Amino acid sequence: MRLLHQHPEGFDPAIPWTQESESVRQDSRIFRQIVAQRRSPHTGRQHAFYRLEGPDWVNVVAFTRTGELLVVEQFRHGIDASTLEIPGGGCDEGEAPEGAARRELREETGYTSGQWVALGSCTPNPATQSNRCHTFLALDCELEGGLQLDPAEELQVWACAWAEWETRMRRGEIHHALVLTAFQLLSLWDGWPGLLQKLEA
Amino acid sequence: MRLLHQHPEGFDPAIPWTQESESVRQDSRIFRQIVAQRRSPHTGRQHAFYRLEGPDWVNVVAFTRTGELLVVEQFRHGIDASTLEIPGGGCDEGEAPEGAARRELREETGYTSGQWVALGSCTPNPATQSNRCHTFLALDCELEGGLQLDPAEELQVWACAWAEWETRMRRGEIHHALVLTAFQLLSLWDGWPGLLQKLEA
Numbered sequence: 001m002r003l004l005h006q007h008p009e010g011f012d013p014a015i016p017w018t019q020e021s022e023s024v025r026q027d028s029r030i031f032r033q034i035v036a037q038r039r040s041p042h043t044g045r046q047h048a049f050y051r052l053e054g055p056d057w058v059n060v061v062a063f064t065r066t067g068e069l070l071v072v073e074q075f076r077h078g079i080d081a082s083t084l085e086i087p088g089g090g091c092d093e094g095e096a097p098e099g100a101a102r103r104e105l106r107e108e109t110g111y112t113s114g115q116w117v118a119l120g121s122c123t124p125n126p127a128t129q130s131n132r133c134h135t136f137l138a139l140d141c142e143l144e145g146g147l148q149l150d151p152a153e154e155l156q157v158w159a160c161a162w163a164e165w166e167t168r169m170r171r172g173e174i175h176h177a178l179v180l181t182a183f184q185l186l187s188l189w190d191g192w193p194g195l196l197q198k199l200e201a
Numbered sequence: 202m203r204l205l206h207q208h209p210e211g212f213d214p215a216i217p218w219t220q221e222s223e224s225v226r227q228d229s230r231i232f233r234q235i236v237a238q239r240r241s242p243h244t245g246r247q248h249a250f251y252r253l254e255g256p257d258w259v260n261v262v263a264f265t266r267t268g269e270l271l272v273v274e275q276f277r278h279g280i281d282a283s284t285l286e287i288p289g290g291g292c293d294e295g296e297a298p299e300g301a302a303r304r305e306l307r308e309e310t311g312y313t314s315g316q317w318v319a320l321g322s323c324t325p326n327p328a329t330q331s332n333r334c335h336t337f338l339a340l341d342c343e344l345e346g347g348l349q350l351d352p353a354e355e356l357q358v359w360a361c362a363w364a365e366w367e368t369r370m371r372r373g374e375i376h377h378a379l380v381l382t383a384f385q386l387l388s389l390w391d392g393w394p395g396l397l398q399k400l401e402a
Binding site for chain 2: 001002003004005006007008011013014015016017025026028030031033036038040042043045047049050051052068070071073074075076077078079080081082083109110120121122123124125126127128129130132133143146147149151152153154155156157158159160164166169170172175176177178180181183184185187188
């Protein structure tokens with residue numbers, strides 16, 4: 001990479017701001033909100049930064065033995081509409097991301113897999129959230145039993161051919177950023193060209 | 202798509218929950234937090250849902266005339282570390298997404314473009330946020346002047362060859378979900394195979 005601009009002069013992104021103070025603004029079911037007063041190492045100016053802390057998240061690109069993608073459709077209260085997504089959720093306390101991914105796949109779809117690949121992780125919003133979302137690929141999934149949902153979870157599960165899923169992404173019908181990120185991570189995976197060939201066969 | 206499971210029986214994702222009440226919990230610089238009490242149309246049960254309301258966001262995949270990607274590096278207070286991102290930000294009140302994208306590109310990189318493509322939009326988190334992030338492609342960008350930053354914005358701007366950017370994505374060095382989503386939207390765009398050929402030439 002070639003440096004074009006720097007502001008302020010001598011800016012070094014590796015030097016953190018000085019923390020002057022921080023306090024918990026709010027504790028909810030999903031997030032703890034922190035407000036931190038911080039001073040810039042470059043300008044000496046102080047600013048308040050809001051940060052949401054919560055558990056890491058996981059999601060799973062899961063294909064059945066016949067190469068269909070497992071899709072979860074549910075009503076989302078942030079946008080007041082239903083969405084087509086892949087299975088996922090939050091890590092329980094002390095739970096490793098792969099364990100959470102196996103659990104979420106089983107709970108939300110009834111399927112399990114013996115073949116797991118870690119595709120990487122993202123920061124859902126590094127400006128305002130501290131957590132990461134870990135994405136996994138589960139291959140040759142098989143139905144093990146019924147759904148195991150929380151009281152507020154209402155959803156339906158679909159099996160979708162790859163070509164149809166790609167068309168739906170192109171049309172903007174799949175718009176959840178963490179779902180689109182999962183497919184970007186999948187496309188960067190070494191094994192993707194081979195898997196794609198099988199899905200298109 | 203082929204329906205596999207439904208919970209509860211007769212679940213229809215198009216039927217919204219009944220709103221019993223809602224109130225503003227908090228108003229910050231970035232978001233307004235709402236808590237809504239809602240009743241399920243399927244089970245009759247009531248639950249509280251938290252929602253963050255704020256302006257729509259935009260980001261820009263911007264290539265210079267010589268085919269280099271414009272990259273913004275800055276310290277992010279959510280994760281306490283610096284990130285490599287593409288230019289972007291929030292729409293001002295009454296500002297259309299493309300206008301915001303042109304403004305953010307100019308302010309954060311000093312570059313402008315005469316060739317814009319709307320690549321689509323995502324929902325950053327449809328479970329807890331109401332807003333969308335709109336992604337644009339800007340081609341043949343040219344330097345117009347210096348940076349125009351807010352008092353708390355400190356950053357540096359890089360020009361990055363496509364092959365290097367792809368390597369950095371593969372290595373997990375690019376991890377902001379909205380940035381990875383932007384490149385997923387780019388790869389779904391009709392014109393991408395042709396543009397990629399030019400970038401790799």
